[in-house]
Amino acid sequence: MSYIPNRHRIQQEMLEAIGVSSVEDLFKDIPESVRLKGPLNLPGPFPEWELVRRMEDLAGRNRPATRLLSFLGAGCYNHHVPAALLHLIQRSEFYTAYTPYQPEVSQGTLQAIFEFQTYVARLTGMEVANASLYDGASSLAEAVLMAQRIRKGRSRVILPTTVHPEYRQVVRTLVGPLRLEILEPPETATLEADWEVLKDLLDSKVSCVVIQNPNFFGTIEDLDGIRDLAQRAREVEALFIVLIVEPLSLGILLPPGEYGADVVAAEGQSFGIPMSFGGPHLGLFATRSAFVRQMPGRLVGQTRDARGNLGYVLTLATREQHIRRERATSNICTNQSLCALAAAVYLSMAGRTGLQRLAALNVNRTRQAMDALDGIEGFHIVQRRCFNEFVARPPVPPSLLNQRLMERGILGGLDLSRFDSRWEGLWLLCCTEKTSLEDIQTLRKSIEEIVDV
């Protein structure tokens, strides 16, 4: 292929320098019996124009939510990605570098990640943040594992159903080998965490309790309830983990650091990362300084060079697998660098005013959608204290409603029965800054027509 330069005469020269007569000689250490005799059964090669045509055809067999009227959220949000951001993260210098092991030639990535860590700490109200993890779900799993390291010997984790179901599945898979008892107390009828039940479950057998806020149903959790629970967690010395799946909410909502969080695990996709069918996204992880040496993942720290100039390096590597091997705090080797850069650029572009307004616009649009749907006969809005998602109970089954909306080119809300049969009839909708008032009216009219028939 065109990516391979050393062929023909040059290849011959190199083989002579090596002292072998053919390329095959370089593979004689592989047992003859398992060396492939013929070509692999693979498609291609295709010239670039044919390649692009094939891929455009495949892309054309998807109907992207960004081109439809979409009300899907649930952990993956249809926010606007600024053009300048897409431009910056595609710069070769960021895009085709690797982990900044050699700081003298990686200051760009290192300073950008240091800025990212600062952004995450400031948004969450925590003291320190890492250089990012794979996604919100792996951040949560790593937070639980960290709690287990700090509170060794404890056997229970409290993970209520107000936490995203897929996140709970990931936690169960990844902490499975620790043989912990994972308690999953159900939400209340108003789709909030059940504070009394949670407090009752919290005792000195529990290493950590997790609260998602806004929760999986979009509900902004009751602050008194949260503070009570945090207090109870402190009393029994369990870690209080706050999960943020929609980080844009931090543009206006109280940061978890101000309501007692020991660890904040979060998803950062809303900050300038395309939905891309669910990945790659961005795991955020912040905690208190006291736990810094128990943190998972890469960290960038400030230092000076031999001439006294300020600079940045990867630091506290003694926590990590390449040094500590089986005793490392995590097996994670890289971060989600380019996505972290995207988040840093996004937050720089939005800034204080922009982020607050974006968040406020999400709240307003969502309330406008709630009000519009509330006027439809038989339609019930379950909980109104929301950021940009809410659950409705439509008069017809959500699956049927979605089917009919699809015929009109609309992606409706999420039918929550896909996760739990208890959630039959619940429909989770999301509005963002991209949802216009006309979009909301279109949704309302379409539903009215469907329900009317």
Next chain:
Amino acid sequence: MSERPDLCSEASSGLLFREPLIFEMGAEGRTAVQVSPEEVEGWRELLPPGYVRESLPLPELTEPEVVRHYTRLSQWNFCVDSGFYPLGSCTMKYSPKVNDLVASLEGFTGIHPYQPLQWIQGALCVIYELEEMLAEITGMDAVTLQPAAGAQGELTGMLIVKAYHEHRGEKRRKVLIPDSAHGTNPASCALCGFEVIQVPSDTRGLLAPEALETRMTPEVAALMLTNPNTLGLFEEDILELTRIVHDKGGLVYCDGANLNALGGVARLGDMGVDLVHMNLHKTFSTPHGGGGPGAGPLGVKAHLAPFLPAPRVEKGPNGFALREDYPLSIGRVKAFYGHFAVLVRAYTYLLSNGPQGIREATETAVLNANYLRVRLRDVYHLPYDRICKHECVFTDRNQAPKGIRTLDIAKRLMDYGFHPPTIYFPLIVKGALMVEPTETETKETLDRFIEAMKRIAQEEPEVVRSAPHTTFLARLDEVSAARRPVLVAPTP
């Protein structure tokens, strides 16, 4: 905060600019995201008092300021597109641009993971066919694309090893790992609750069947092997090694980080390997992004397929579907379906290369590594002098008497315009310099690198020890960074 004492103006050297932290820039009221103030009126009344944050300590900048800031930062980076990056075990090959063009199509970037099946057939086709292609390349029967990175692929694999033995009612708590392994191997095992038993390499730099045989007991769940290993050497006794493990009821896991030495030439699945993870950002050219996102698919043999993470893509008469009900599945390792945008790039790369291209990539990667090995071994100590695969490992033994160590050589290479190799790894080689050229580098580049390495060996020790001299910053103090960690900028 931002003082760089030797700089009195914006310009430093050439076109590299000084640049403060973003938090020291901007002015009140600026933003690069326009939201009309009228549209956000009234939002405070929609939330209970006390729920709204009082301070949001973010900078305020315009779009041109942000673009200039990050453009300047980018210019402090070395990257594959600007130069030779022979970082061993990382496979820093060229990332073809067409892959990015294709991955940025809205039909891929704009889809939501919970869209109805009818509207994601193209995405499911990419997943299904990429799984098939990777299975063909590695000789495996089934592949999952869910793992986010190589380390997560390993973890997924070892969770499957654990589930497999438990399902058969066997208690196997130990995993054998050669002393040359990547650090992620033992770390992933530890997360699964396995006890790690290290197996020493022999004088060839390989795992000897005898060393394995004595340790392979009925308590051993698996051998975790890297092949070619981190010395860049193919484990010649692989057929014997996998037989020993299988005879005692164990499984063989292969870390596929070094698959760039095998594609199209031989398949691990044909050698008795039961599970292998691949790094799409290494072998299959997806961009490294400054340290992620990558992707770490896992391939397994048929007897392990029931344990793969769910959901999985299935092909039926009505197109592709997502299936959740796999009763033996270890569960989900990641939300949604993996790093889809990375998968699209790898898929495109495979289509553009075809079977012949994959084989030629492997052959040239191995050719380039052996060329470096032979051309540099007279100057740099080569502890294992035999045909290597995609990389080779030198040491600083010949230079150490002059007071020049591996770190110094690495830093001095920067002055010659090269990214340093991986250093001090594998741990079994003292002062290791691990060089992986990849197939996309020209002989001319390799010759210049060889020349630079030879010159460094001749230079005044003091010049080498105080390198780099031409970079934006001089050598950075990593020790004091770790002693008093400053991980975030101070809050105003």
